[in-house]
Amino acid sequence: MISLDCRSLPPFHPVEVAALLEEPASVRGFWLDEEMLEATGLTSIPLLRKVQGLGLLGSSYVAMSVGGRRRVWTFTNVLLGQLLVRFSELARMPIQTAAEWLVRPPRDWLLKAINLNELVEEAMGAPLGAVEVVGTRFVITEMQDVWFELAPEVFALAGTDPTYEGDGILGPHTYSIERVLTRVGTALVVDVSAIHLTVCDRVRDERMAYNAARGRAPS
16 A cells, blocks of 8 residues: 555555455555546547646556556546546646646646645545645646646746745746736636545545455545
8 A cells, every 4th residue: 555645655565455456445545547548538549648648647557467567547637537527627628738728737746736735635535735835727828838837826837937026026937817818818827726526535435445354544
């Protein structure tokens, strides 16, 4: 079992992997391809590979006791996968198109914007510490450019090297939301923190049931 906040997997021995695969994915802490599809709503392995190729998701691998290895996914990737599916549904656009928009802001920003630590805490039922405050919105303007909220009410153009000095002082490539919106004719504003990821509730419930069945404290 690994913590749900792990971004990568430790080097498991194949015998350990065989034992872990006897446990539910939410307990062992990593998901096989088929489990990833079921947890996120992604519809096929080829689509999963396309999304990975775009850079939104990143897989790990574990060695199998029978030889070879299998691709697996950490909880961070499960969350991003469900975020992608929900964004696609809400914006009424194909999954691959939605993924192309979601990879435009920096990935580290996206993880902070969805409140990754809070989501993991919710799923694990244990506090992980302070949460860094960042903006949670990104704006697609003219279906061409993407602006992400570098700090509350401060937006940066994706693909540039923005600076922001704080205290309301904007540096190069940073703009207020009013300035962004008044410069364009069309804009789609997305608050990623407002997209409810139901997989957190499911993982929490599965882990609680597992621990209760075995008389364990939550972990």
